[in-house]
Amino acid sequence: MVIKCPVCLKQWDSSLKVARHVFGTGDKVHKTWVNSRGVSFTDLLIRQATGSGNQSFLILAEIIEKAQADLSEDQPDACQKTDMRDSPRAAR
Numbered sequence: 001m002v003i004k005c006p007v008c009l010k011q012w013d014s015s016l017k018v019a020r021h022v023f024g025t026g027d028k029v030h031k032t033w034v035n036s037r038g039v040s041f042t043d044l045l046i047r048q049a050t051g052s053g054n055q056s057f058l059i060l061a062e063i064i065e066k067a068q069a070d071l072s073e074d075q076p077d078a079c080q081k082t083d084m085r086d087s088p089r090a091a092r
């Protein structure tokens, strides 16, 4: 299963790796994206530093997984396929 970073579209084989990438990069665009999903990037970082386990990674990984649907919906290719299927020519 390929998971893309919703910000820079780099790919990994698990959402946890993408979460690690987002934390590790930590530049303005990645921070802004995390904040735009309704969670505080800084809070997650603090929680990761002070808490035990992977809780922050898991939270971020879940957000990244949900964002994958938005990424594929934006692809123009999917729209074109639907248009072709609905056209009278394709039905013949």
Ligand SMILES: [Zn+2]
Residues within 6 Å of the ligand: 005, 006, 007, 008, 009, 010, 021, 022, 025, 030
């Ligand atoms: Zn990225």
